[in-house]
Amino acid sequence: MDNTDAYLLNFKGYYLIRSTANTDLLKNLEEFEVRHDDVFIVTYPKSGTVWAQQILSLIYFEGHRNRTETVETLDRVPFLEHGVPKMKHQKRPSPRLFASHLPYYLAPKGLKNKKAKILYIYRNPKDVLISYFHFSNMMVMLEAPENIEDFMKKFLDGKVSGSLWFDHIRGWYEHRHEFNILFMMYEEMKKDLRSSVLKISSFLERELNEEDVEAVVKQATFENMKFDPQANYEQILKHDLGRRTDEGSFLRKGTVGDWKHHLTVEQNERFDRIFQSKMKDFPLKFIWDLNEE
Numbered sequence: 001m002d003n004t005d006a007y008l009l010n011f012k013g014y015y016l017i018r019s020t021a022n023t024d025l026l027k028n029l030e031e032f033e034v035r036h037d038d039v040f041i042v043t044y045p046k047s048g049t050v051w052a053q054q055i056l057s058l059i060y061f062e063g064h065r066n067r068t069e070t071v072e073t074l075d076r077v078p079f080l081e082h083g084v085p086k087m088k089h090q091k092r093p094s095p096r097l098f099a100s101h102l103p104y105y106l107a108p109k110g111l112k113n114k115k116a117k118i119l120y121i122y123r124n125p126k127d128v129l130i131s132y133f134h135f136s137n138m139m140v141m142l143e144a145p146e147n148i149e150d151f152m153k154k155f156l157d158g159k160v161s162g163s164l165w166f167d168h169i170r171g172w173y174e175h176r177h178e179f180n181i182l183f184m185m186y187e188e189m190k191k192d193l194r195s196s197v198l199k200i201s202s203f204l205e206r207e208l209n210e211e212d213v214e215a216v217v218k219q220a221t222f223e224n225m226k227f228d229p230q231a232n233y234e235q236i237l238k239h240d241l242g243r244r245t246d247e248g249s250f251l252r253k254g255t256v257g258d259w260k261h262h263l264t265v266e267q268n269e270r271f272d273r274i275f276q277s278k279m280k281d282f283p284l285k286f287i288w289d290l291n292e293e
């Protein structure tokens with residue numbers, strides 16, 4: 001039986017998690033007052049959002065770099081569309097940082113002034129699929145997939161929160177000229193975190209000294225974040241969102257090419273066929289495995 005509707009809310013053609021979606025908030029987002037120095041991290045789910053949240057928070061807050069602040073990363077960089085825990089976005093002092101999974105057509109209109117900046121992180125969709133599969137098994141708010149095959153069908157049908165991966169990335173990319181947007185690849189960040197941090201800070205016009213760069217890079221590694229309670233979502237997953245199982249964690253593996261351990265040859269070939277038909281004229285490159293470049 002297809003239980004999708006019990007878990008997902010369709011807002012103007014885009015699926016969100018029903019239990020956390022707030023329709024009133026969503027209806028008002030188009031008019032959300034964007035400030036010139038706002039920064040938005042935009043991602044399809046499971047593409048490196050929390051990683052970018054951590055990097056931006058480290059770039060912007062000295063107290064985060066030197067570990068004197070106690071605010072969690074997620075409170076520094078709240079999700080635009082969730083409005084949790086409180087609708088405290090608007091009142092924060094500038095510069096405000098946000099995260100969002102929204103498609104380009106639901107983004108606040110004010111972003112089109114091209115002043116506020118958008119950092120779009122994308123990841124190869126086979127690793128997104130596998131990360132999402134594990135996350136769905138772990139969380140009460142998401143429908144537990146029977147197996148990878150079941151989840152892969154939903155993912156390729158766009159019947160998951162975030163809707164269709166292909167539409168998300170294509171939409172933002174094809175409309176990139178309407179925004180002030182930088183596209184960053186998860187796999188490049190993985191390959192060379194230092195260069196990625198420099199690229200991000202330069203786009204944000206936040207020049208860091210050598211010592212700051214070191215501090216950001218050190219605290220944004222997977223290994224550090226996994227054990228940093230301010231950065232790894234474990235608290236919020238436990239208390240606010242609800243785990244289905246104690247097994248697994250939000251920062252699960254953080255690798256490139258984990259799909260190879262999960263997809264069958266047939267599933268992989270099917271995925272490739274669909275990917276090629278949907279993305280054949282798409283200019284951004286993808287890295288499927290760091291060992292195979």
Ligand SMILES: Nc1ncnc2c1ncn2[C@@H]1O[C@H](COP(=O)(O)OS(=O)(=O)O)[C@@H](OP(=O)(O)O)[C@H]1O
Nearest residue numbers: 045046047048049050051131221222251252253254
């Ligand atoms: N520092 C760092 N380095 C490498 N990888 C990292 C890092 N931080 C988070 N991650 C991995 O990102 C995956 C979670 O993606 P998101 O943060 O976008 O998830 S969410 O959409 O906000 O729920 C999830 O991927 P998987 O491990 O493959 O499941 C996280 O482990």
